[in-house]
Amino acid sequence: MEVRLYPPWRMDYSGAMIEASHLAQAELAALLHFYADSGVEWLLEDAPVDRIAAFAEQQAARAAQMRDRAPAQAPAPADTGRRANGSTATPVQRSSAPAAAVAIPDAEAVAAARLAAEGAHSLDALKAALEDFSGCNLKNGARSTVFGTGNPASGIMVIGPMPTADDDRDGMPFAGRQGQLLDRMLLAIGLSRDSVYLSNVVPWRPPGNRPPSPAEIEICRPFIERQIALARPQHLLLLGNFTVRFFFGGDGTIFSMRGEWRDIVLNGFSVKALASLHPQDLLTAPANKALAWQDLLTFQKGLPA
Numbered sequence: 001m002e003v004r005l006y007p008p009w010r011m012d013y014s015g016a017m018i019e020a021s022h023l024a025q026a027e028l029a030a031l032l033h034f035y036a037d038s039g040v041e042w043l044l045e046d047a048p049v050d051r052i053a054a055f056a057e058q059q060a061a062r063a064a065q066m067r068d069r070a071p072a073q074a075p076a077p078a079d080t081g082r083r084a085n086g087s088t089a090t091p092v093q094r095s096s097a098p099a100a101a102v103a104i105p106d107a108e109a110v111a112a113a114r115l116a117a118e119g120a121h122s123l124d125a126l127k128a129a130l131e132d133f134s135g136c137n138l139k140n141g142a143r144s145t146v147f148g149t150g151n152p153a154s155g156i157m158v159i160g161p162m163p164t165a166d167d168d169r170d171g172m173p174f175a176g177r178q179g180q181l182l183d184r185m186l187l188a189i190g191l192s193r194d195s196v197y198l199s200n201v202v203p204w205r206p207p208g209n210r211p212p213s214p215a216e217i218e219i220c221r222p223f224i225e226r227q228i229a230l231a232r233p234q235h236l237l238l239l240g241n242f243t244v245r246f247f248f249g250g251d252g253t254i255f256s257m258r259g260e261w262r263d264i265v266l267n268g269f270s271v272k273a274l275a276s277l278h279p280q281d282l283l284t285a286p287a288n289k290a291l292a293w294q295d296l297l298t299f300q301k302g303l304p305a
Contacts, residue, residue, distance in 0.1 A: 027297060034188035055285050106215040109135035110222075117222035123152055123230050126223065130203055136219045138204035138212065144171035148199035148227060156191065156303070157233035158182075159224070160278060161242035162202035162212065173198045178279040185279070185292065189300040197231055199224065201246050211242065221246075225266045236264075236271055237299055240278030247273060254281070259295045261302055274299050 023031070112135045120126035127147045139145070146163040149172050158174075166176025174182050174193075183193055202220045206212050212220070228236075238244050241254045247264055248257055258275045276295035282288050 030188050030190075030297070030300075031293075034184060052285075052287055055287065106219070109215075109219045113219050114222040117226035120226060120230070123148065123227065126226055126230060130223055133223075136204065136216060138202065138206055138216055138220075141207045142204035143168045144205075146171060146173055146200060146203050146205070148197055148231070149173060150193055150197040151195055152197045152231040152233075154196050155232075155234040156196040156237070157228065157231055157235070158186075158196050158198050158237045158239065159243055159247075160198075160200045161240045161246075162200050163205040164209070164280075165205065167200070168205040173200050174279070177283060181279040181282060185296060188293075189296050196237075197233065199227060201243055217246070228266055228271065229269050232269070233271055235299070235303060236273035238273055238275045240281065243278075244275040248275065254278075255291075258291065259298055261298075272302065274302065 113133065116129040116133055117126065120129045127145075130147060131145050133139070142163070144163070144167075146167050148157075160173060163173065164176060164178060166179070167173055169175070173179075179193075186192055186196065201224050202212050202216070203223065204220075206216075236247075238247055244254055244257050245251065248262065250257075254275060254277055258277065261272050261274050263270055264273050274295065276299070277288050277292045282292055
């Protein structure tokens with residue numbers, strides 16, 4: 001009997017399903033464990049499902065829903081300038097914007113961040129330095145300073161871009177639905193949240209989840225580089241466009257830079273790094289799970305036995 005494995009994970013580059021007979025024994029075992037841990041009870045469907053078309057329909061429905069929810073802006077009432085008794089009212093002076101907080105110039109903030117990071121000789125000291133640091137505007141709008149969690153002595157570090165709303169609320173990286181999916185991804189290759197070290201490039205959530213500005217990125221750079229130097233991982237798993245561009249440079253996408261081991265050097269410390277898609281990329285487009293699964297297997301093979 002022909003058995004085909006459908007998404008969420010295993011497809012080849014053409015999008016065709018890969019038969020179970022084409023998988024190595026270790027790959028098949030890891031995949032079946034992942035399905036079982038995810039609550040999957042059936043490996044067969046009555047008919048093929050076009051995940052890309054389904055995703056397009058979801059996006060169209062979400063866009064229509066957002067348009068329906070957009071509140072109509074009521075016109076502002078005209079200011080007649082007269083009181084009820086006929087006298088002219090004195091116009092009220094309103095500030096066009098709230099007073100801006102005094103900000104540290106970017107160059108000085110970067111220098112202060114570098115000094116604070118280099119002065120930390122342990123991860124606990126670095127966390128305290130981050131919590132005391134006031135040179136980045138992102139911190140003013142964030143609820144939490146999201147630092148690394150897990151086992152820094154594991155030799156494996158997983159790095160995402162920046163905290164999400166769930167991360168900011170819980171004060172830990174990879175919280176919420178994204179974290180739950182990452183937990184299942186790690187479990188599929190024999191790892192867990194407690195057996196690796198998790199962190200983000202940027203420790204504070206930007207307002208509205210906007211991308212950090214170039215100045216904000218450079219202010220945060222000394223802290224994440226020092227965090228890597230103190231944890232001294234042997235292998236890095238970099239997740240998402242922002243993260244891979246931060247460490248690899250250039251303006252390529254995650255799809256062009258994923259799945260291959262690279263050596264990166266940070267302040268004299270060399271470490272092997274592999275890029276893959278962020279869990280949010282997989283939640284948004286489930287068809288990408290096939291690529292992520294290939295990356296996870298590559299990452300697993302690169303780890304010491």
